[in-house]
Amino acid sequence: MLRPVNRRSGFTLIELLVVIAIIAVLIALLLPAVQQAREAARRSQCKNNLKQIGLALHNYLDTYTKFPPGGTYASGTTAGGGWSAQARLLPFVDQANLQNLIDFSRNYNVAPNQNVVTAQRIALFMCPSDVNDRPFPDGATTYYPTSYAANYGSWFLWDPVSGRVGDGVFAPNSKFADRDITDGTSNTIGFSEVKAWQSYLREIGTPAPALPASPAAVSALGGTLKDSGHNEWCDARLNQTGFTSVFGPNTKVPHIDAGVTYDVDWVNQREGSSATVPTYGAMTSRSYHVGIVNSLLMDGSVRSLSENIDLLLWRALATRSGGEVLGEF
Numbered sequence: 001m002l003r004p005v006n007r008r009s010g011f012t013l014i015e016l017l018v019v020i021a022i023i024a025v026l027i028a029l030l031l032p033a034v035q036q037a038r039e040a041a042r043r044s045q046c047k048n049n050l051k052q053i054g055l056a057l058h059n060y061l062d063t064y065t066k067f068p069p070g071g072t073y074a075s076g077t078t079a080g081g082g083w084s085a086q087a088r089l090l091p092f093v094d095q096a097n098l099q100n101l102i103d104f105s106r107n108y109n110v111a112p113n114q115n116v117v118t119a120q121r122i123a124l125f126m127c128p129s130d131v132n133d134r135p136f137p138d139g140a141t142t143y144y145p146t147s148y149a150a151n152y153g154s155w156f157l158w159d160p161v162s163g164r165v166g167d168g169v170f171a172p173n174s175k176f177a178d179r180d181i182t183d184g185t186s187n188t189i190g191f192s193e194v195k196a197w198q199s200y201l202r203e204i205g206t207p208a209p210a211l212p213a214s215p216a217a218v219s220a221l222g223g224t225l226k227d228s229g230h231n232e233w234c235d236a237r238l239n240q241t242g243f244t245s246v247f248g249p250n251t252k253v254p255h256i257d258a259g260v261t262y263d264v265d266w267v268n269q270r271e272g273s274s275a276t277v278p279t280y281g282a283m284t285s286r287s288y289h290v291g292i293v294n295s296l297l298m299d300g301s302v303r304s305l306s307e308n309i310d311l312l313l314w315r316a317l318a319t320r321s322g323g324e325v326l327g328e329f
Helices: 012-062 215-221 311-317
Strands: 136-138 140-141 147-151 157-158 190-194 197-201 224-229 256-257 262-265 265-267 279-282 293-298 302-306
Touching: 012 190, 012 293, 012 302, 157 302, 215 256
Parallel strands: 197 265
Antiparallel strands: 136 140, 147 190, 157 279, 190 293, 197 224, 256 262, 265 279, 293 302
C-alpha cells in the first residue's frame, strides 16, 4: 500500500523575496511620515520656546517698567562684553540660579563669569531643529549658541558718539517700554529664529548708510569671514544675539571665500569695538524649518512667517515706530 509523501510547509524563495520587497516599500513610505511627524513636534517645541521668551519679556517689563537693553556700553570707549537681552531674562525663564552667578559689572568673558556662565546650555534658547546644538570653544572661553535673536531693526544699529540707536525693539543702552512701540505690539517682532554657527563678515569700517540693494551688494562689502555667528547667548552684540530685517527670512547671501561659497551675514563694526564708528548690520533671520521662520511678536504671540513674506512687510514688522499700516500677515 502506497503511503502519502510528507511535505514540509513554508515560504518559497520567491515568496520570501516578495515579502521583503513589500516590507521595504512600507518602510520607505513610513520613514518620511515619521520624519515629518518629528519635525512637526520640533517646530511646535520651537514655537513654545519663543512663547516662553515672550512671557519672560513681559514679566521683565512688569518688574522693571522697560524691556531689557541690547547690551550696555559707555560712550567713547571700546569696552565690549555687553550682556545680552537673553542674559537679562534668565530669572524669568527658570534660570535664576544661573543669573545669581553673574557679575553684571564685569564682562562675560572674564572671571567670575567666564565659562561658569558662558558655557551653560540654556535649552529654552535652542531650537530643537538646529543641527549645531554644541559648545563653541573660543580660546580660553567656551560659549553656547542661541537659536533666537532679538530684533535690532532695519540696518543701522548704534552710533557710539551720539548714542543714537536703530529702529528695532532692542538696542545698546535702550530703555524701551511698550509705550515706545507705537506701531503696536501685535505688529512688531521681538525675537526671531537664527542659525547657530552662522558664517558672517565683519570689521570693515563705516559703510554707506543706505540699505543694501541685494545679497550680492552685501557680499561686495567684504570683511573678515567668521563662522561663529549666534554662538554666544550671553553676548549682546548684533552678530551673536540679534537680527536685522535687511533681507527676508531664509534669504541666502552667497559669498565666495577661497573658492568656497558661504551663506553669510554681515556687520561693519561690532558694538564696543570702536569709540567712533557706527554699527550697521545685515543679520538675517534663518531657520531649519522648511519654508518658514518662527517669530515672537511683542504682544507675546508667536507666528510662523513664510520665507516668501513681502520684504516691505517684513521690514515694517521689524520697526517699533515706523508708522506703517499693516494688514493681516
